[in-house]
Amino acid sequence: xxxxxxxxxxxxxxxxxxxxxxxxxxxxxxxxxxxxxxxxxxxxxxxxxxxxxxxxxxxxxxxxxxxxxxxxxxxxxxxxxxxxxxxxxxxxxxxxxxxxxxxxxxx
Numbered sequence: 001x002x003x004x005x006x007x008x009x010x011x012x013x014x015x016x017x018x019x020x021x022x023x024x025x026x027x028x029x030x031x032x033x034x035x036x037x038x039x040x041x042x043x044x045x046x047x048x049x050x051x052x053x054x055x056x057x058x059x060x061x062x063x064x065x066x067x068x069x070x071x072x073x074x075x076x077x078x079x080x081x082x083x084x085x086x087x088x089x090x091x092x093x094x095x096x097x098x099x100x101x102x103x104x105x106x107x
Contacts, residue, residue: 004061006068008051008076011044016076020065024052051080 009017021027055061078086
């Protein structure tokens with residue numbers, strides 16, 4: 001059965017890079033050896049694998065990669081630290097314009 005991986009690398013600038021592959025060892029070597037000068041991580045080496053999860057379905061893996069790429073640093077760090085339960089709280093809108101701050105009496 002084919003396997004697919006979504007991974008997060010911690011870069012030398014303390015940023016995170018999220019990627020997708022069907023061969024995690026090969027892809028990590030490509031990142032770390034800088035085989036592609038146009039790759040985002042080329043000037044951010046050394047890199048450290050901080051998260052990796054496996055999928056059997058390529059479409060689920062791609063969807064999860066896209067989702068994680070859109071996440072805040074705090075949400076990425078929650079899954080890196082295996083604190084999946086924190087994702088809901090980290091997704092809450094805290095802006096003053098949030099519906100939670102709506103006061104009917106002000107109308």
